[in-house]
Amino acid sequence: MREVWQGNFSSPIDDALKKGARVLDVGSGTGTWICEMAADYQKSEYIGIDILKLHPNIKPFNVQFIQHNILKGLPFEDNSFDYVHAQMLIFDITSSDWENIVYKECCRVLKPGGWLEITDLDTTCYNPGPLMSQFNTSGK
Numbered sequence: 219m220r221e222v223w224q225g226n227f228s229s230p231i232d233d234a235l236k237k238g239a240r241v242l243d244v245g246s247g248t249g250t251w252i253c254e255m256a257a258d259y260q261k262s263e264y265i266g267i268d269i270l271k272l273h274p275n276i277k278p279f280n281v282q283f284i285q286h287n288i289l290k291g292l293p294f295e296d297n298s299f300d301y302v303h304a305q306m307l308i309f310d311i312t313s314s315d316w317e318n319i320v321y322k323e324c325c326r327v328l329k330p331g332g333w334l335e336i337t338d339l340d341t342t343c344y345n346p347g348p349l350m351s352q353f354n355t356s357g358k
């Protein structure tokens with residue numbers, strides 16, 4: 219992703235991050251993305267949520283990690299983040315959960331004019347054999 223974007227994100231939020239923004243990373247995993255962002259933009263404040271406790275114990279001063287299942291809703295007030303980021307959740311969240319829960323929750327916690335950035339894979343396999351053809355049409 220860093221190679222593609224020549225950085226850690228593609229939304230036009232560089233100025234906001236430099237001034238000091240509130241950032242949420244959904245499915246933050248090992249916390250690499252958020253720790254790199256926190257080092258690059260130190261005036262901003264970061265929260266990572268993940269269903270598993272995968273984050274490092276030693277973390278930047280401006281980062282907080284919360285163990286939480288997003289399918290139970292986000293534990294934040296409406297309009298409380300400038301930027302919400304979710305990356306590589308395609309194998310963890312079903313299409314219906316994206317539509318019924320995740321998009322709605324991410325938008326609910328975004329401030330007006332905030333940015334939601336979702337980066338993920340195309341799971342369609344190209345030039346498939348018989349089994350991958352079944353996978354392509356299975357609805358995943």
Ligand SMILES: C[S@@+](CC[C@H](N)C(=O)[O-])C[C@H]1O[C@@H](n2cnc3c(N)ncnc32)[C@H](O)[C@@H]1O
Pocket residue numbers: 244245246247248251267268269270272286287288289304305306307310311
């Ligand atoms: C493939 S990893 C991606 C991690 C990170 N975003 C990245 O790009 O490296 C998917 C992450 O989503 C988390 N996850 C899966 N289901 C979740 C849920 N319902 N709520 C919160 N996190 C979830 C997993 O624990 C895992 O850390």
